[in-house]
Amino acid sequence: MTNRSPLLRVEQFSGGYVEGIEIIHDVELDLFGDEILTIIGPNGAGKSTLLKAIVGALPFEHGRRYFQGEDVSGWSTPRMIASGVGYVPQVDNVFTSMSIRENLEMGGYMRRDGLRERIGEVLAMFPDLEQRPGERASRLSGGQRQMLAMARALMLDPVMLCLDEPTAALAPAARGELLSRIYQIHMTGVGILMVEQNATEALVWSDRGLVMVDGEKAMEGSGREMLTSPEVGRAFLGQEEGEGFTLEEGSRQ
Amino acid sequence: MGLTLVYGVLGVGDFAHGDKMGWGMFLAFFVVSSEGANLGFAGGQFGSLSFGWGLVVGVLVAMLGVAALSLVLERLVFRRLRDAGGTFFVFAIASLGISIGMRAVIQLIWGPSNFRYTPGIHPATEILGGIKVKPDQFFIVGITILAAVLLYWLLYRTRFGKAMRATADNPGLAEASGIDTNRIRYGTWIVGGMLAALAGVMLGLQAEVRFDAGFRLLLPLFAAVILGGIGNPWGALFGGLLVGIAQEVSTQWINTGLKPGIPFVIVIVVLLLRPRGLFGQAR
Ligand SMILES: Nc1ncnc2c1ncn2[C@@H]1O[C@H](COP(=O)(O)OP(=O)(O)O)[C@@H](O)[C@H]1O
Ligand SMILES: [Mg+2]
Numbered sequence: 001m002t003n004r005s006p007l008l009r010v011e012q013f014s015g016g017y018v019e020g021i022e023i024i025h026d027v028e029l030d031l032f033g034d035e036i037l038t039i040i041g042p043n044g045a046g047k048s049t050l051l052k053a054i055v056g057a058l059p060f061e062h063g064r065r066y067f068q069g070e071d072v073s074g075w076s077t078p079r080m081i082a083s084g085v086g087y088v089p090q091v092d093n094v095f096t097s098m099s100i101r102e103n104l105e106m107g108g109y110m111r112r113d114g115l116r117e118r119i120g121e122v123l124a125m126f127p128d129l130e131q132r133p134g135e136r137a138s139r140l141s142g143g144q145r146q147m148l149a150m151a152r153a154l155m156l157d158p159v160m161l162c163l164d165e166p167t168a169a170l171a172p173a174a175r176g177e178l179l180s181r182i183y184q185i186h187m188t189g190v191g192i193l194m195v196e197q198n199a200t201e202a203l204v205w206s207d208r209g210l211v212m213v214d215g216e217k218a219m220e221g222s223g224r225e226m227l228t229s230p231e232v233g234r235a236f237l238g239q240e241e242g243e244g245f246t247l248e249e250g251s252r253q
Numbered sequence: 254m255g256l257t258l259v260y261g262v263l264g265v266g267d268f269a270h271g272d273k274m275g276w277g278m279f280l281a282f283f284v285v286s287s288e289g290a291n292l293g294f295a296g297g298q299f300g301s302l303s304f305g306w307g308l309v310v311g312v313l314v315a316m317l318g319v320a321a322l323s324l325v326l327e328r329l330v331f332r333r334l335r336d337a338g339g340t341f342f343v344f345a346i347a348s349l350g351i352s353i354g355m356r357a358v359i360q361l362i363w364g365p366s367n368f369r370y371t372p373g374i375h376p377a378t379e380i381l382g383g384i385k386v387k388p389d390q391f392f393i394v395g396i397t398i399l400a401a402v403l404l405y406w407l408l409y410r411t412r413f414g415k416a417m418r419a420t421a422d423n424p425g426l427a428e429a430s431g432i433d434t435n436r437i438r439y440g441t442w443i444v445g446g447m448l449a450a451l452a453g454v455m456l457g458l459q460a461e462v463r464f465d466a467g468f469r470l471l472l473p474l475f476a477a478v479i480l481g482g483i484g485n486p487w488g489a490l491f492g493g494l495l496v497g498i499a500q501e502v503s504t505q506w507i508n509t510g511l512k513p514g515i516p517f518v519i520v521i522v523v524l525l526l527r528p529r530g531l532f533g534q535a536r
Binding site: 055057076077078081082087089092093094095096097098102105106107109110152153155156 | 430433
């Protein structure tokens, strides 16, 4: 595992919505293709803003971002998407007025060929969606919408998937199911960068974790380090003093 | 229909839509009138219809012209406003200004008088129940249905049309799907402009060619769009029929001078009962 080059590299990165009002400050971040990296942190810390910046959806940015070794600073969202990045926003992440199939067609808008085949493959990953591809997205449950949002982002065979709080709207039972689905997608060779509020559950599945506070990177470490770190536990995982997280609970299978 | 499309996809309440109809009307008039005749376009009639190839060429010229005009306006005005973060209100005022300017230019060139595409009297034939219909009116209804079917086909069956709906639904997510929303916007202005021009010519054929005919129709048009549920082309067509019929039928009971008020009465009643329009769906 030496000499790997990262899928994504973000250097001295700052940005925001209005020039002059910086939301994220000087963030450094690497994501390798065989990793799940989870960003946690309090509400308003700038986690969503960072993901938007990475996919080129922010009005202004300073600093550099590299994707697969190429300098992609300033690239627009469609260009990032075309080069192999999938992005699932935190909210409004499906076309509600369109059917499941149409949502997937839009996800595959840039495909030159094999649209039908890819829709078939992606639907096969999500049995709930496969049963009724003509259903309007507005009629789906929260969990199904989240599945559709991910399915849409997979249509172009991305090598990296940016997921903004995929389990936020879900019941606890559905969260585990979705996270394991994300893990399965990861195992097909997709680097995963995700933001999560349900930090404990997400970190269990993650190779690395990163804590963001007030637009800055406050801490970074392996998933285990995060889960067992007393500061992280107290501040973000809802643990009481002295109540550590044991590795058995935290192991994957 | 063009208006609801532009509104739905672009989020612009295009107050200039009526005057785009006006421009379509006059561009076609230019082609069929004496100026156009010198260019060799005018003349002829199809069967019992009041017009011939001249108007067909006129419609095409009008559609291309208004579509081009809409594109120029998007590039010069709306895109800049959008990039500067303009609100809905800013777009509305801008399009209102454009509307006034466009009407003034028509008036400068052709003056305030009324024209007809083909002078003369065109007899109406009687159909069931003593209602008289002119052959031209059958033609207009046919064209309208054809335009609606084509629009439906575009929006629901083609890749570009679906991308238009996606952009209307959620522009940010459209970008995140790799859709170049600027191109979609240009396409929408083209289609919206062509529909406006077509509607303008049909209006000129049905009534008369007059500098403010399109503008006068703008308010009932917005009423139809609101009735049908904003951004819903079928709803707009149905809303248009409803407003039109209500206006005509109402003159049996009320003073003709009050006719322009009817669309608003309907809109207020419908919005009180169904705030999203007759066919609007909850999100
Ligand atoms: N579209 C926006 N325009 C302006 N400010 C925004 C926008 N979205 C978020 N913000 C601001 O950016 C900061 C970080 O927000 P966000 O990235 O959504 O935080 P998080 O995802 O960590 O909860 C907040 O102060 C928020 O008010
Ligand atoms: Mg967020």
